[in-house]
């Protein structure tokens with residue numbers, strides 16, 4: 001059994017990790033940390049875990065973490081992981097960081113939208129944890145920068161078409177909608193019930209921190225700098241993310257040809273589902289699962305493709321993809337612990 005710890009277990013992403021790892025057949029959950037809830041049983045914080053998780057939260061200690069774990073998931077706000085991750089790696093512990101601290105290859109891109117990086121030497125060694133895309137590199141990795149939820153939903157549909165040179169990279173516009181849990185569990189006015197319920201708004205238009213992350217990955221994929229237009233929206237639901245992505249096609253093409261590219265690319269990966277029979281992705285169909293559903297239409301008048309993807313921001317967008325990455329790092333089936341039958345509703 002792989003002994004696993006979750007640092008920042010009481011946040012939404014951390015709690016989702018606890019949920020998934022609890023029933024993972026090759027993992028033993030040995031350590032949960034929290035500042036505010038140290039000494040509190042995890043099931044007192046999340047009562048749905050009563051009789052399921054019997055661990056008590058403790059404050060973070062390097063020595064305890066070294067003694068208790070082989071792999072650690074850091075589910076902390078950015079800036080905090082970069083201070084603790086290097087010493088964990090030096091102690092031989094594998095780390096999957098859910099924050100932005102180890103997602104970027106370019107230090108200057110990270111520093112332009114976050115803050116000075118205190119461990120830039122680890123950026124070169126970390127692998128960007130978009131599981132299906134970077135599978136081979138993840139098998140060799142000891143540090144994973146788990147992708148942001150918006151980038152996951154945008155990059156998975158785009159990358160096969162960019163590699164096949166079927167879309168103009170400079171024409172991409174991504175319009176995404178996220179459930180409120182994407183903002184985390186901390187209290188804030190913008191996620192207050194009365195501010196969110198029965199409302200729908202764009203925010204951080206063309207200045208969201210996931211924009212440079214998306215740009216960097218697409219630029220690396222095609223070998224030149226690209227800037228994507230990205231507009232995130234907040235929708236009044238607790239979890240789920242839908243992205244609508246527009247791009248000009250490089251040539252007249254058929255639906256069948258696009259289906260072939262997407263289906264061939266993801267043929268070995270069960271968590272990316274290409275929607276057939278005129279079905280388009282919906283957040284309800286991926287809720288609580290590690291699936292990314294992808295559908296599309298072609299507007300023949302404009303020779304433009306409209307891609308639509310749906311994920312659960314807390315699962316494929318965070319904890320589920322993190323566990324998928326752990327499976328890949330440890331040479332396990334990538335779906336272990338993640339292949340529960342989805343709820344029909």
Ligand SMILES: NC(=O)c1ccc[n+]([C@@H]2O[C@H](COP(=O)([O-])OP(=O)(O)OC[C@H]3O[C@@H](n4cnc5c(N)ncnc54)[C@H](OP(=O)(O)O)[C@@H]3O)[C@@H](O)[C@H]2O)c1
Pocket residue numbers: 007008009010011012013014033034035036037075076077078080098099100147148149181182183184185186313314317318
């Ligand atoms: N929510 C999502 O959909 C999502 C998706 C992808 C990636 N992520 C990333 O995952 C990480 C965690 O996100 P989250 O949504 O789970 O956030 P969250 O709900 O706010 O949880 C943050 C966790 O970090 C702990 N923490 C420790 N030191 C902290 C500090 N100084 N300030 C605030 N919290 C501190 C908190 O517990 P204590 O305060 O008790 O220590 C809590 O367990 C973030 O880096 C986020 O960008 C989140």
